[in-house]
Amino acid sequence: MSRRVRIALFLVSVAGVSAFLLWGLAGLPSFGDYAGPYGDLISNLAKPQRHIANAVTAVVFDYRGFDTMGEELILFGAASSVVMLLRETRDEDVADIVDRVRSDATNALSLLAALAVLVVGLDVVAHGLLTPGGGFQGGVVLAAAFLIVFLGVEFFAYNRLASTSFGEPVEAFGAGGYVGLGLVSLALGLAFLENFMGLGTFGRLTSGGSVLLVNFSSGLAVGGGFLVIFNEFLQENMAARYGR
């Protein structure tokens, strides 16, 4: 069938599906009338039971840490698949491309900016238990710090710092470390991924017990994963631009 007929048919059917969806969603409690017991339970328990100020991080890494492990392994699998699919362009092909940004001021300021963003990324990861933040958000910021080196300085420096041979071990260490921390809990006789350190003082950076280590390892895994993905795309583009 032609494209117009297909789109017309689609519009009719999406109108029907939307009507059904709206009818179903109208049966929910209206916006703002959240009544469920679990949210209140977690909000009341995050501080006294876990000494964690950020209830969302407590759910992500402590109460539902097993689901987060699954999500991280999805990211790990996606990054590995990207590397495997784009394996024709290898590290050696682009190892000698310089591609410098032709402004000394931009180079200098970008180096400073990259350092600043690295510190900000570590700050976002570390404060995940106290303020909005955590491993997932901070991990992407950490990967962005290396990216600023490529964008503002030169590709050669970026490749030396953050090629796949750096990103992959970091990512593997993070993802494996997450699972390893769960196994440490098992070895100590507790449940998988249960807290095995002292809970610490509420409101300090070291609160939460082993959730802090889990937080950092997920930050490394996410940062490493995105670094690997970015690097594959950048390598492809640089190899194409310089005819390798």
Next chain:
Amino acid sequence: MIPLQVVAILFVACGALVVALSRDLVRQAIVLSIYGLGLVFLFVVFQAPDVALSALVVSGIAYPLVLVGAIARLRALQKREESR
């Protein structure tokens, strides 16, 4: 529902329509970043700062880079096709 939430909802709705209707790829990448910013605004107004931070980081850093990298590689491949 406070008016700020209504404004955020309308902005996100318009943004989604514009993204879906954009045909040029680079233009769609730019509009997607703006749509992501609208989503950040919506998440903040829905009292979800963690989610807003995650959406900000993703729509500002990760997604544009991956998308523009793919578009650039695609253009290089198309140019190689044409020159053959």
Next chain:
Amino acid sequence: MSYLPYALSVWLFACGLYGIVSSRNLIHITVCVSICQSATYVLLLAIGYRKHGTAPIFSDIPTKGRTVVDPIVQSLTLTDIVVSVAVAALLLTFALKTFEHHHSLDPAEIAGLKG
């Protein structure tokens, strides 16, 4: 008016679906898939919202003093947003590989499976 966020999530999903169906480019399809995903984020957050509630972070507010919104749906959404970018990168890699093999990104032209 109080069901507007749910209507927004249905609208976002419909926009994304329209983009996928009427698309002539695999990369355009990947972007529209991410619009569909954002529909689910909006729905999740809308379910967890509580009137006059604030963010569930207790560094500066007492635990039982103020109404807070639901933290569980926020946790589901935040990991999902970051992981969806990695999956989108994988989809874009598929698009690039498809172009290398079929020399076209139009989904109508690459319909046949080759051995």
